[in-house]
Amino acid sequence: MKQDLIEELKKIVKSKGLKYTKQREIVLDVIASSNRHLDTDEIHRLISDNHPDEKIGIATVYRSLSFLEEVGLVSSISIGIEPKKYELSMKEHHDHLICQNCGKIVEFCDEGIEKSQEKIAKKMGFKLTSHSMYLYGICQDCR
Amino acid sequence: MKQDLIEELKKIVKSKGLKYTKQREIVLDVIASSNRHLDTDEIHRLISDNHPDEKIGIATVYRSLSFLEEVGLVSSISIGIEPKKYELSMKEHHDHLICQNCGKIVEFCDEGIEKSQEKIAKKMGFKLTSHSMYLYGICQDCR
DNA sequence: GTGGCTGCAAATGGTTTGCACGACC
């Protein structure tokens, strides 16, 4: 599955007449390998940890993240005072529950909600392409 | 309703032993008066427009926004490269359908989805306070 | 070979902070 992502990246890069680089692959790999949402700093740190042989400048991390987000492989979001966090966007679809106190993000997927969304879109004459949903609240640990 | 917010703000401020100031009221008022999500710049600009008599430094805008967010009167979010945007968190709830072609935004509210959200939150141990949902697609006129 | 990409360091610009004055309780 991580391999699929890399193939996807290669395809995108080629179709745009751009270059495939180890750096872009590593940034994507780090995000794909994490089961959490990562902020820029964590991503940079994880690269040093997981790929000690490679040296990737912070500027390249930023450039890669922008690139990956622009082509739709990753997406980012920032809630309240939390720093911007990145995650894979091709990951099986999911929505988010966010604790307003500790910033914890829990992912979930609900068939019923997906169906309702389609129904509403149709009623309004929209052809849906994607969506994002964020539920805010206080998690068990913070109450 | 805007009056209710101001009362709420006065109560919060008093309960914390802090001071009630015109500036905090104006920042809250500007956000409450808008039907869109506003970024910091727009908020600062709107203050100059709607309250030409008052001069509020940008630093105060930031401090007021942090304060209002901290006490839960407003909330902020940033998705992708979009700048951080603020909105009332107590506002009557609604969701959004956005046309990716012409930018049209249609608001709606669906009872079924709200119910499903509550159900999920409960299952995950969250106490919900609010949520935001954005459906992206192409509207009838643009097809 | 050539254009895009990287690393470095400098520049940028949005956000925060220190301080003295003014406003609120």
Place this chain on the structure above:
DNA sequence: GGTCGTGCAAACCATTTGCAGCCAC
């Protein structure tokens, strides 16, 4: 009167950018 809040400008710092060398194609 004593604090807290504000305005201003300087400080900060995460992010972006310019440039020379490097690498993928």
